[in-house]
Structures are given as structure tokens and as C-alpha cells.
Amino acid sequence: MPEFEAVIGLEVHAELLTRSKMFCGCSSTFGAPPNTHTCPICLGMPGVLPVINRRGVECAIRTALALHGTIAPMSRFARKNYFYPDLPKAYQISQYELPLSEHGYVAFVLDGVEKRIGIRRVHLEEDTGKLVHAGIMEEAESSLVDYNRCGVPLMEIVSEPDLRTPEEAAEYLRTLRAILVYLDVCDGNMEEGSFRCDANVSVRPAGATELGVKVEVKNMNSFRNVQRALEYEIRRQIKALREGEALVQETRLWNADQEITLSMRSKEHAHDYRYFPDPDLVPLVVEPAWIEEIRRNLPELPEAKRRRFARDYGIPEYDAGVLTASKELAEYYETCVRGQNDPKAVSNWVMVELLGRLNKDGKGITESPIPPARLAALLRLLAEGAISGKMAKEFFDEMYASGADPVEILKAKGGQITDAGELEAIVRAVVEKHAGPVAEYRGGKETAFNFLVGQVMRATKGKANPKLVNALLKKALAA
Numbered sequence: 001m002p003e004f005e006a007v008i009g010l011e012v013h014a015e016l017l018t019r020s021k022m023f024c025g026c027s028s029t030f031g032a033p034p035n036t037h038t039c040p041i042c043l044g045m046p047g048v049l050p051v052i053n054r055r056g057v058e059c060a061i062r063t064a065l066a067l068h069g070t071i072a073p074m075s076r077f078a079r080k081n082y083f084y085p086d087l088p089k090a091y092q093i094s095q096y097e098l099p100l101s102e103h104g105y106v107a108f109v110l111d112g113v114e115k116r117i118g119i120r121r122v123h124l125e126e127d128t129g130k131l132v133h134a135g136i137m138e139e140a141e142s143s144l145v146d147y148n149r150c151g152v153p154l155m156e157i158v159s160e161p162d163l164r165t166p167e168e169a170a171e172y173l174r175t176l177r178a179i180l181v182y183l184d185v186c187d188g189n190m191e192e193g194s195f196r197c198d199a200n201v202s203v204r205p206a207g208a209t210e211l212g213v214k215v216e217v218k219n220m221n222s223f224r225n226v227q228r229a230l231e232y233e234i235r236r237q238i239k240a241l242r243e244g245e246a247l248v249q250e251t252r253l254w255n256a257d258q259e260i261t262l263s264m265r266s267k268e269h270a271h272d273y274r275y276f277p278d279p280d281l282v283p284l285v286v287e288p289a290w291i292e293e294i295r296r297n298l299p300e301l302p303e304a305k306r307r308r309f310a311r312d313y314g315i316p317e318y319d320a321g322v323l324t325a326s327k328e329l330a331e332y333y334e335t336c337v338r339g340q341n342d343p344k345a346v347s348n349w350v351m352v353e354l355l356g357r358l359n360k361d362g363k364g365i366t367e368s369p370i371p372p373a374r375l376a377a378l379l380r381l382l383a384e385g386a387i388s389g390k391m392a393k394e395f396f397d398e399m400y401a402s403g404a405d406p407v408e409i410l411k412a413k414g415g416q417i418t419d420a421g422e423l424e425a426i427v428r429a430v431v432e433k434h435a436g437p438v439a440e441y442r443g444g445k446e447t448a449f450n451f452l453v454g455q456v457m458r459a460t461k462g463k464a465n466p467k468l469v470n471a472l473l474k475k476a477l478a479a
Contacts, residue, residue: 008163014186015194016059021151023050034146042151044089056153059185069104086129094125096275108175118160127152166230213247229254313343339376378406
């Protein structure tokens with residue numbers, strides 16, 4: 001609404017791909033029976049001492065560097081104190097005053113315009129446990145607690161309030177998730193909770209500089225739900241301001257079934273958590289040599305890969321953006337291209353035929369029944385003229401259904417007819433049989449030619465080389 005402006009900042013929590021938890025040796029694997037991946041340290045028993053997970057620190061440094069952030073030579077863990085059943089120690093080990101990294105950014109292109117969203121901080125902490133409610137949380141008669149997740153390495157990435165629309169917020173999240181997956185620091189699984197987002201949103205009159213009353217929105221487990229929740233919350237706040245209703249700083253939950261946000265509790269301030277340095281953990285000192293070693297080993301990231309695809313393969317920017325949206329999809333595409341195929345032809349088949357079928361079936365590229373080498377082989381047969389475009393799609397359908405090798409399908413079914421002598425005899429027979437359309441064509445009716453081509457293709461069961469058919473038919477009609 002033009003008279004109002006939304007101000008959005010996102011807090012992303014990403015579980016790190018480590019074998020053990022952040023401060024103990026328990027497994028961080030997802031999906032184990034409840035409360036089987038626990039020990040006295042992650043359960044907060046008296047007399048235990050936590051030890052920092054080096055791999056977790058490395059993952060956070062990799063992320064901070066990829067986000068163009070500054071790495072602090074010394075950071076410190078703190079205790080964030082609050083009481084909740086999924087927090088056995090009654091505090092969470094996190095970072096507060098001295099985070100691992102600050103002052104980065106995420107860049108993305110939306111509707112042809114490049115956006116740059118500031119990153120306020122990247123810091124390390126431990127995840128909490130998980131409550132399992134007997135029914136809807138607000139109405140549950142009881143709740144069970146699973147501490148398996150408690151202590152899993154967690155990285156929090158806090159954006160500046162630079163986002164202005166729900167669409168920007170969703171695209172920011174897609175871009176950030178892709179970066180983390182490319183870095184191999186997080187699997188990005190929103191359904192399992194390893195990539196989670198809380199949104200802080202307020203509205204203010206257009207042109208104003210002061211921030212409005214901030215509301216935090218939680219419980220959004222997909223990019224679509226983040227966008228829809230923000231759209232609803234912005235409308236709700238604008239309606240309240242128009243009607244003179246006072247907004248309050250609070251935490252609200254997104255109800256995806258009803259497509260509304262519901263008040264959960266008043267929003268805490270930093271001082272409510274009574275942060276203080278954790279006396280059981282020494283300051284985290286990161287040596288410059290280690291930072292540079294990690295920097296040298298960073299992989300090619302989505303934005304750089306997108307630019308390279310467009311430059312080196314000559315495909316449109318749109319295609320390059322789609323094909324680099326995930327690490328696995330980019331690898332699939334490049335494998336096909338390395339099979340000596342035209343990059344644009346590969347792009348079309350991957351984006352239209354393969355992704356179209358996978359999306360319809362609710363599958364990702366890693367679940368494709370057609371390996372990239374076999375799609376590459378199919379496109380080589382098409383480029384060489386061994387099969388026609390129509391046959392290629394028929395082959396593709398069979399490959400998708402059974403995973404068959406296109407070369408074996410060709411052996412079984414036969415390929416395109418390219419023998420000029422064989423086709424010339426069929427063309428003559430068609431011309432002799434259809435004197436009417438032949439006369440119409442010679443009289444200037446171009447559409448009659450298409451009819452005659454169709455008759456040749458029917459006679460060859462679609463296996464005739466179309467270019468050769470056109471040439472032979474024109475020659476016969478000119479005689």
C-alpha cells in the first residue's frame with residue numbers, strides 16, 4: 001500500500017553439518033529415537049564442562065567469509081538465560097556482545113534489479129530441544145520433550161532491516177540457503193528444521209525514517225510460508241494503524257492452515273535474557289592463518305557460478321539463475337554439457353522436460369530417474385540426427401519411467417530414417433497417391449505442403465528425417 005512501507009529483518013538459524021554436537025561428543029544425526037543422543041554435558045548436569053567443536057567453528061567461518069563478513073580475532077560465548085522445557089540448563093550457550101563475524105551482505109537479483117541486504121552478524125550457539133505436543137500447541141493437553149536436538153551446532157545469521165517486501169524476504173532466504181548448501185555447512189532442510197527463519201517486521205508511513213513497532217513472526221517452514229506470513233502480518237499492522245489501534249512488540253506464530261498470525265507472547269528485550277560470559281568456555285581466538293586457509297578452500301558460490309554459466313556457456317541469465325539455484329542441479333547441468341552437447345539445448349531439456357516432470361511428481365534433481373550421462377547421450381543422438389525431436393521425447397518418456405539407456409532404446413526401436421533412396425521412394429508414393437493436395441500446392445497453396453509432409457511421416461511412423469523429407473518432397477513437387 002503506497003502510503004505505508006514495511007521494514008523486514010530476518011534471523012536465520014542453520015544447523016551445521018557436524019558429526020557431533022557443539023559442546024559435547026553426542027551425535028548430531030537427525031531422526032534418532034527420542035532422548036538417545038544425550039549425555040550429562042548437553043543435559044546440563046552439575047560438574048560437567050563443555051568443549052568447543054572445531055568443525056562447527058570452521059563452518060561458521062566459511063559462511064561468514066562467503067557472506068563478505070569480517071571475522072573477529074576474538075569472540076566469546078555467553079549464557080542466554082530463560083526458562084523453557086526444551087532447555088535443560090535453563091540457559092542457552094550463544095554469542096552476544098562479541099560475535100564471530102559482523103558486517104557482511106547477501107546480494108541477489110529480483111525482477112531484474114540487484115538487491116544487497118546487509119548481514120549484521122553471524123554467530124555460533126547451541127540448538128534447543130524439541131517439544132512434541134499432543135495436538136495443536138495452543139490446545140494440547142500435554143507435551144513431550146526430546147533432547148536429541150539440544151546442543152546441536154547452530155549458526156544464527158541476522159540480517160539488517162533492509163528488506164522491504166515479502167518477495168524480497170523469500171528471495172533472500174533462497175539465496176542464503178543456496179550459499180549454505182554450496183558451502184556444505186548446512187543441508188538446508190526446512191521441513192526437518194535444520195534451516196529455520198524468524199522474521200521481524202514493522203510498518204511505517206512511506207518516507208518516514210523511524211522504525212515502527214516490531215513484531216516477530218515464527219513457525220514458518222517454507223519460503224512460501226515466509227512470504228505469505230509476512231504479507232498477512234503487513235496487512236494486519238497497516239489495518240491496525242489505520243483504525244488507530246496501538247501495536248505492541250510481541251511474538252506471533254504463523255498458522256498455515258488458517259493463513260493468519262496468532263499472538264504467542266510479548267517480545268523479550270535483550271536485557272530480559274541476562275546475558276553474561278560463559279565461565280566454562282574460554283574466549284574463541286581465531287588465527288589469521290586459519291581464516292586464510294578456509295578462504296582459499298571456499299567453493300565456487302551460486303552467484304559466481306551463475307555469472308560463469310552465462311558467460312562460458314552463452315545461455316540467458318534467466319537459465320543460468322535457474323540452473324545454479326542448487327548445487328546438485330548445477331552439477332547435473334554441467335555433466336550433461338561436458339558430454340559434448342550444446343549448452344542451450346541442454347538447458348532447455350533440463351529446465352523444461354526434466355524439471356517439469358520432476359516438479360509434477362514432487363521430486364528434486366537428486367531423485368531424477370535419468371542420470372545426467374544418459375540425458376547427455378540422448379541429446380547427442382538428437383544432435384547427430386540418429387533420432388528426431390519427436391522420437392527424443394518418446395525416448396525421454398521411456399527413460400524417465402524405467403531409467404533405460406537411450407542407446408539401448410535406439411537399438412530396440414530403430415532410429416531416424418536418413419537413407420535418401422528409401423525416403424525418395426516413400427515420397428514418390430505419397431505424391432502419386434495425393435494428386436489433389438499436390439495440385440493445390442502447385443497452385444500456390446502452401447498449407448498443402450504440410451499435409452504431404454505429414455503423410456510421409458505417417459508412412460514412416462514418424463521416423464523420417466524431417467529436413468530430408470522437406471528437401472525430397474520439394475524436389476518431387478517441382479518435377
